[in-house]
Amino acid sequence: MSILNRFVKKNGSTKFKYGFEVTGEKGIFTEYLKRIPQCDCGVEEIYLELVSKDEIRSLVCEEFGECALQKINKGSPETEIKDEAYFIKIESARACIFAMRPISFIYAAENIISNMVDGEIFCGAVYNYPDKEFRGLKAFLPRRENFDYFYKLIDFCLAYGLNTIVLEVGGAMEYKSHPEINDGWIEYCNMFKETPGKSVEYQNSFDFLKNSIHWENGGGSFLKQEEVKELVKYCKDRGINVIPEQPMMSHSDYLLFKHKEFAEREEDPTPDAYCPKNEGVLKLCTDLLDEIIEVFEPQIIHIGHDELYSVGLCEKCKGEDPARLYADDINFYNRYLKRKNIKTMIWCDKLLDAHDKTGQNWGGAERKGYFEDGSLKYFVPATYRSYELIDKDVLLMHWYWSVDSQFDYKLTEKYDFCYGNFTGISMIDADKRMKLKSFGFCVSNWAECEEVLLQRNGIFFHIAYNSMMVWSDSFCSLDYIENIKKVSEDIYKYFNSRTSAQKFITFIHNTSTFKPHMAFVDGAFPVKEEDYVGKYELLFNNGETKSFDIYYGLNIGYSKNTFVQREDSVFDCYEYDKQLFETTYRCRYIPDQNEMFYEYKVPIENHLNLTSWQFIPSGKYDVKIKSVKGS
Numbered sequence: 001m002s003i004l005n006r007f008v009k010k011n012g013s014t015k016f017k018y019g020f021e022v023t024g025e026k027g028i029f030t031e032y033l034k035r036i037p038q039c040d041c042g043v044e045e046i047y048l049e050l051v052s053k054d055e056i057r058s059l060v061c062e063e064f065g066e067c068a069l070q071k072i073n074k075g076s077p078e079t080e081i082k083d084e085a086y087f088i089k090i091e092s093a094r095a096c097i098f099a100m101r102p103i104s105f106i107y108a109a110e111n112i113i114s115n116m117v118d119g120e121i122f123c124g125a126v127y128n129y130p131d132k133e134f135r136g137l138k139a140f141l142p143r144r145e146n147f148d149y150f151y152k153l154i155d156f157c158l159a160y161g162l163n164t165i166v167l168e169v170g171g172a173m174e175y176k177s178h179p180e181i182n183d184g185w186i187e188y189c190n191m192f193k194e195t196p197g198k199s200v201e202y203q204n205s206f207d208f209l210k211n212s213i214h215w216e217n218g219g220g221s222f223l224k225q226e227e228v229k230e231l232v233k234y235c236k237d238r239g240i241n242v243i244p245e246q247p248m249m250s251h252s253d254y255l256l257f258k259h260k261e262f263a264e265r266e267e268d269p270t271p272d273a274y275c276p277k278n279e280g281v282l283k284l285c286t287d288l289l290d291e292i293i294e295v296f297e298p299q300i301i302h303i304g305h306d307e308l309y310s311v312g313l314c315e316k317c318k319g320e321d322p323a324r325l326y327a328d329d330i331n332f333y334n335r336y337l338k339r340k341n342i343k344t345m346i347w348c349d350k351l352l353d354a355h356d357k358t359g360q361n362w363g364g365a366e367r368k369g370y371f372e373d374g375s376l377k378y379f380v381p382a383t384y385r386s387y388e389l390i391d392k393d394v395l396l397m398h399w400y401w402s403v404d405s406q407f408d409y410k411l412t413e414k415y416d417f418c419y420g421n422f423t424g425i426s427m428i429d430a431d432k433r434m435k436l437k438s439f440g441f442c443v444s445n446w447a448e449c450e451e452v453l454l455q456r457n458g459i460f461f462h463i464a465y466n467s468m469m470v471w472s473d474s475f476c477s478l479d480y481i482e483n484i485k486k487v488s489e490d491i492y493k494y495f496n497s498r499t500s501a502q503k504f505i506t507f508i509h510n511t512s513t514f515k516p517h518m519a520f521v522d523g524a525f526p527v528k529e530e531d532y533v534g535k536y537e538l539l540f541n542n543g544e545t546k547s548f549d550i551y552y553g554l555n556i557g558y559s560k561n562t563f564v565q566r567e568d569s570v571f572d573c574y575e576y577d578k579q580l581f582e583t584t585y586r587c588r589y590i591p592d593q594n595e596m597f598y599e600y601k602v603p604i605e606n607h608l609n610l611t612s613w614q615f616i617p618s619g620k621y622d623v624k625i626k627s628v629k630g631s
């Protein structure tokens with residue numbers, strides 16, 4: 001994408017001619033070039049070539065000079081070329097793309113498309129590369145009916161320079177060796193589907209801490225192994241690395257629903273933590289891992305291990321060091337997977353002695369909760385000493401970067417880590433910290449893998465923002481407002497370029513009715529009727545009419561949203577107006593005086609001309625309309 005541009009040289013301009021030929025390397029990536037807008041004259045051939053590092057180096061040197069290479073290592077004499085770098089040369093009748101990996105042909109195709117303005121592109125050259133090798137999105141498995149959307153999502157990730165998807169498996173994939181897991185999963189999910197937030201209410205109804213419930217994984221059902229293979233194939237064919245995530249020890253409700261005999265906490269009717277000293281559960285888990293390995297053929301498996309609340313409780317574990325129990329369980333899987341040439345990844349909150357600004361303990365620190373009368377409600381023992389006990393080659397997904405920035409430095413002393421649940425926009429000292437030794441970042445959507453939820457959770461915004469941090473030389477986290485505008489404009493352009501339509505109706509509007517922002521996670525989902533703002537009815541010159549529904553947070557936003565950024569009062573990060581990013585994708589921001597407006601476009605057929613329109617409100621929201629225009 002053009003917001004990911006690093007080195008660009010412009011000298012004149014050209015277009016792409018209808019039916020241009022793609023020569024050189026052939027593959028799935030040539031499909032992405034076909035989306036380039038075409039017209040009567042211009043580039044007739046796009047040539048693709050896989051080249052060596054040395055060849056990229058000499059192309060870059062020739063075009064941009066030695067200094068372009070020096071910049072990579074900030075002046076160090078070694079001029080390393082990143083594996084995913086690509087080089088584009090555009091001349092009036094021919095374009096060439098050089099890369100070392102096929103995935104970079106897709107990055108380059110999307111770069112060309114986004115650099116085009118009204119069907120035109122500059123002649124010249126582009127040289128781009130990412131600073132970090134791992135750029136991911138964590139998602140749930142989609143429901144069967146939503147595979148087409150899943151593929152569209154992968155294409156979005158590719159357009160924004162990602163190369164990894166972490167897919168939570170849990171109960172949402174068929175297990176041939178243990179069909180009871182899938183039966184239990186369906187029964188369990190059915191407990192929560194009826195109303196939004198029912199699973200959160202259930203989770204909080206106990207006198208001890210319980211894990212959040214991921215019943216939206218697979219849409220609350222499970223996919224056949226053959227179906228999961230299709231999803232994996234789509235990703236791998238395009239060079240996307242797929243990491244299955246199998247939560248174990250904690251978040252193990254899907255394992256234990258039909259195997260209560262393995263529960264660490266006896267009194268829990270739906271246990272979420274297992275006893276790591278029970279050989280039966282380890283056998284069950286490795287059986288399932290073997291099936292996952294067969295389906296995904298992964299290089300890395302993420303084994304969860306976050307938010308462990310029930311440990312050291314059962315007869316076998318009482319008196320044992322919880323940090324040791326925790327580390328032993330991780331090391332057991334790490335060694336099991338290593339024998340199969342697979343790396344292990346975990347969430348690393350339990351390795352950290354974490355406290356927020358108010359003094360409250362988190363992560364691997366000892367935690368206590370109290371009843372209103374002051375008596376002890378729950379106790380979670382410390383596990384942070386496991387930092388010393390876990391195998392050094394376990395990869396960490398570090399999502400406590402927002403709790404205490406000092407953890408970055410502690411982790412680099414011993415482990416390789418990437419930032420997890422990453423929203424770069426909230427990171428304090430981001431420019432400095434992104435230069436530390438982390439191998440990358442991963443954004444997470446803790447809700448059903450579905451377009452509206454991803455948008456309203458700001459996931460598209462965060463993917464693009466994070467990517468800009470690692471794909472651009474000019475990025476500076478202090479240009480906060482400019483960055484937000486750039487990202488949202490760019491995503492809006494991407495969203496509207498997915499249609500072949502040439503004509504649009506553009507609405508600019510807002511609502512002054514405030515609805516508190518809600519993260520759609522852990523079983524909280526939007527209710528369409530509650531968000532229904534009203535509809536536009538449009539009349540066209542030929543007597544045809546069309547109507548378009550407007551929903552809060554989807555294609556209209558709150559008028560008082562602002563580009564604020566302030567330090568969070570509890571955690572070591574920035575706080576921002578979360579509601580603002582909810583509409584990003586379908587809308588762009590139009591700030592006006594002290595108000596925020598939202599532009600939203602719908603495609604219409606070429607022969608239609610708008611003659612009149614009216615808005616029919618639902619009555620629940622106050623709506624202000626700035627303009628409704630045809631193009």
Ligand SMILES: [Zn+2]
Pocket residue numbers: 264274275276277278312313314315316317318
């Ligand atoms: Zn136990």
